Amino acid sequence: MALVHAAAAGRASGGERRAIALANPGLTGTPYATPTLWAAIQYLGPREEAPAHRHTQTAFRFVVDGEGVWTNVEGDAVAMRRGDLLLTPGMHFHEHHNTTGHPMAWIDGLDIPLVRGLDAGFFEFGPDELATRVTPHTSRNERLWAHPGLTPVGAPTAKASPLKAYRWEHTDAALAAQLELGHAVVRFTNPATAGDCLSTIRCEMHRLRAGTSTALTRTAGSSVWQVFEGSGTVTIGEERYEAGRGDLFAVPSWAGFSMTTDGGLDAFRFSDDPVFEALGLSRVSREEVAR
Amino acid sequence: MALVHAAAAGRASGGERRAIALANPGLTGTPYATPTLWAAIQYLGPREEAPAHRHTQTAFRFVVDGEGVWTNVEGDAVAMRRGDLLLTPGMHFHEHHNTTGHPMAWIDGLDIPLVRGLDAGFFEFGPDELATRVTPHTSRNERLWAHPGLTPVGAPTAKASPLKAYRWEHTDAALAAQLELGHAVVRFTNPATAGDCLSTIRCEMHRLRAGTSTALTRTAGSSVWQVFEGSGTVTIGEERYEAGRGDLFAVPSWAGFSMTTDGGLDAFRFSDDPVFEALGLSRVSREEVAR
Amino acid sequence: MALVHAAAAGRASGGERRAIALANPGLTGTPYATPTLWAAIQYLGPREEAPAHRHTQTAFRFVVDGEGVWTNVEGDAVAMRRGDLLLTPGMHFHEHHNTTGHPMAWIDGLDIPLVRGLDAGFFEFGPDELATRVTPHTSRNERLWAHPGLTPVGAPTAKASPLKAYRWEHTDAALAAQLELGHAVVRFTNPATAGDCLSTIRCEMHRLRAGTSTALTRTAGSSVWQVFEGSGTVTIGEERYEAGRGDLFAVPSWAGFSMTTDGGLDAFRFSDDPVFEALGLSRVSREEVAR
Amino acid sequence: MALVHAAAAGRASGGERRAIALANPGLTGTPYATPTLWAAIQYLGPREEAPAHRHTQTAFRFVVDGEGVWTNVEGDAVAMRRGDLLLTPGMHFHEHHNTTGHPMAWIDGLDIPLVRGLDAGFFEFGPDELATRVTPHTSRNERLWAHPGLTPVGAPTAKASPLKAYRWEHTDAALAAQLELGHAVVRFTNPATAGDCLSTIRCEMHRLRAGTSTALTRTAGSSVWQVFEGSGTVTIGEERYEAGRGDLFAVPSWAGFSMTTDGGLDAFRFSDDPVFEALGLSRVSREEVAR
16 A cells, blocks of 8 residues: 555556546547546446545546535545536545445546656555545535635645535536626636646636637647537537537647537536646637637 | 825825724824724715725725625625625725615724835725616626636736625635634635735634633734624733624734633634735744633 | 844844934934835944844845955854845844954845834844854855856755845946846845845845936835945935935935936945835836936 | 647758757657657757747757857847756747857757647747847846846846856856755756746756765656766666766656766756646655665
8 A cells, every 4th residue: 555656556546446438539549538638437336435545646526417426535525416526636545435326427537648648657545444434415625615715714735725526506606697797617726726726637617608609719738528518519620519418529739619509508628728837838829700 | 086195195085984993092193903904983874975986005894783885896886784894905996875774884994004104005086976876786796706616717807806795694604614623713815816805904704612712822913803793701911801792902913812702702803914924024922721 | 032022122122233323304203214114324343243133124234335244144154345235134143243453334224114113023132152253255155046047956945035145246247237238227136036135125236327317216115225336416306416425315105216327326225115016005107307 | 930730730840950869768669868858969060050940849958068059049149158058948939050160069958748748839930041140258138137146127027037048157166166065956047936947847957076976866757867077877777877978868757866976977957847846746755875
């Protein structure tokens, strides 16, 4: 149970997880969604448990359907429900337990390709026994940090976001309030720094009103999207796709990208923007298009 | 209606306001609460309006009782209700209007002594006519910024906090959630930077459980407190005071300070801590005391 | 020999020093140069020593004439020579010793009025015996930090500038090189942060070519200047003064200020700009004037 | 002559340069020194010129031998001499010209593999004609920025280091002064921020006294070293090498590394440390070894 550098690891990390990686056909021979991002559907059976591990790779889970699984992050039990974003920053021990009689699935997003490209992978198994099997409605980290503009005084600090769960009720309310004022996009942020919620992955939720389109945008860096609700047409480079609830797609670096919707659309986006910003490589080009 | 340096101002700022400053008897001949902070009770009569002005002095309002007044900050109408903290950062135009048939009063906190000591005062009158008389339940700044861990993408940025209203329902919920985990203190922060809500004034709400005391603390820098709910005994240096709902008291720099309560206590605190931190002058000494 | 808050100090700090404070007649009844800055001529007799003390007030020394005194800052002996700027940041023990048979004098600049206005003064005597009487040409801090664009790896870090001496040979070379490119001003900076050399005081050296003038400038915040070499005419508000080598003058907040010189002029400036920047109170107005 | 994303570039960047890349045999099939770093020997013939281009890849040159070439960075002519480090940060136009009758060679260090892994490459040709053929002893950027602890006031600012040349005379003096105080390492830094001289590459010069060894160190992230003067024995993982003047070697992520020297050793090191720090992936393990 010691920390091991990837080069010395005889066994792949995440062995106890049951996940289907989304392999981008444009990235031949790899199970990666983009050159920096990994996306997978993770599945936990009824009453199943996944024991703790931790690694330098940064991870989140985003839930399109279902509930009943708790992710324990450093021993703090975090419920997973439709629309929620849950964080497991690098080197945080995490484990799952399904308290119900039905299976549950969600998207896992990680920076596996980035960390592998940098040769920065370290991995460690935790105890065989779960840290906790409690199932609180509200985790400890949310009690302390999920209040708008309010910071707990005296709480321990670290570089990673102290808030590990962003609930759909708040995301939905923020999008609804912002939509009255125009196009709605919220970014999930670390309330202790106001920066991105993860050091290498940006997470956002976008809401398009019925009958609207986004500007055609090129961004240095790649992203992965999942339609959360509604449907629309997506343009990526020269291609056009119809996308509905649960569909996933990747946008390569500098590919022209836009979305249009007849009936309205909510879409979750994650990207390597924080990496590009941290390294001084950000670049965006935006042009308005007639629908 | 031009910006004027204090040295050239023939007329005191805030002329149209009706405010009673709390003059600390220890600061002879000044209307100041501490060497850096001004505290006053401001009063607006039925249907009364106070026209716009702005100044380099930073200000907030904290409401112990009543409602019915809206503060328009740069044209955004912000409701004032019991327990709410409302910000008017330096150089933001602000005006008030009472839409009811009864008067309303609240505390004004400002850094007037600090700005005067630095000779940094500038003042400007706004238009005679109010920017708006609308009375929305939720201001524009709250629609964009009052969501936990969620940042609006594309919103304009500035150094001052984009969130101008901290509602009692959130503060109360944060204190209640934190109290289960121990002693409860929340700090009002700028959600765009995670720093203090104002550049020169720190604002916090403290909640003591019934039958508890705080550690005896000495802090370089001064503060002003107001009991929001409940009552207790306050020790400041060699003195002891009984304090109940609405009472205000000042804590001088490096005076030993503690509070004790039989029935529970909520207290609002504002201080010059951000000034001391920014200038590298922070210093705290804390000792636990038997009750 | 314990740290004492100013309110409890029965004895003025700096008792062993022999200094003449420059009392601005516009600040009635105080020995202050501006509302935030103290300026004094300090004098050390032949073979004289001043024992160690430290305080929260930030200090520097600037030498117009003479040499032969070493300031020991936290035990590191720093030579003082014409044109040098020497730092003693807040809470650094410092002591002086004159190794020669002749007296030496220099300007002391401190933020005494600022710290007093904030009630942030703490003071502590050091040992009666000097920490060292060595007289090295180059101090330890200069060995580590006085190399352009080069940072020592593994050196201990702190908030205050690790470089405590800025030598005239470097300042003169920087001004000469910059003058070929236009008007010359260098700011003394903390090489570990690239910020101001002191947390509350900005220090700069200005060089005007013969036959030139500066723009008329108003700055929120005050400054003190000393002519180091050459002479010129100084405009401050409605007044005009002739100023030559060694002359000192203060510029109040928002007073219009310009300098003009026939034969060329080097002038040292110190100001409270870092305070205004840290607190969000900076403001400048500049207009070019015909000479 | 427009900016082109790497995916659309039909022609390799750097076509006019004559460079031999050092291909690490452990990175099969690539011309890379490490997973993030490129190292090459670039060669410019007598009187030869290389026209301007720019790219998102960050570059530096380090000179072990020779002189006579000027690199023009954004039109500012920078001399290249033994021991000098010269920067061409991302998206800065750069061109070379050899003013002598003999060839000159130096090391080029770039973050080509990193930028390729991120799909962040953009490239643009400049004018066919050189911006300048002047050969000043001191470049404009050095006139402004190569003075210890002194910042030019009013100089334009950017994210990249304004100082583009670090001269051997300063590096040598800093190492010599530091060596008296212990083991000597200097880091080349951006004088406007005190951070690394390049956003993705750290550059350092190490000096070992005769008869000394370094601690065995493991670092997450990779580096490339060149012996500048003297010789020694290098341990990398399980291997040992003898290395003398001009020799280059790479240290993979987390490989144990130490150096030992009988006669003294100066070595230049560049690494991807800034990337690891920016992304929260830094990790170091150090153990002292008997020689």
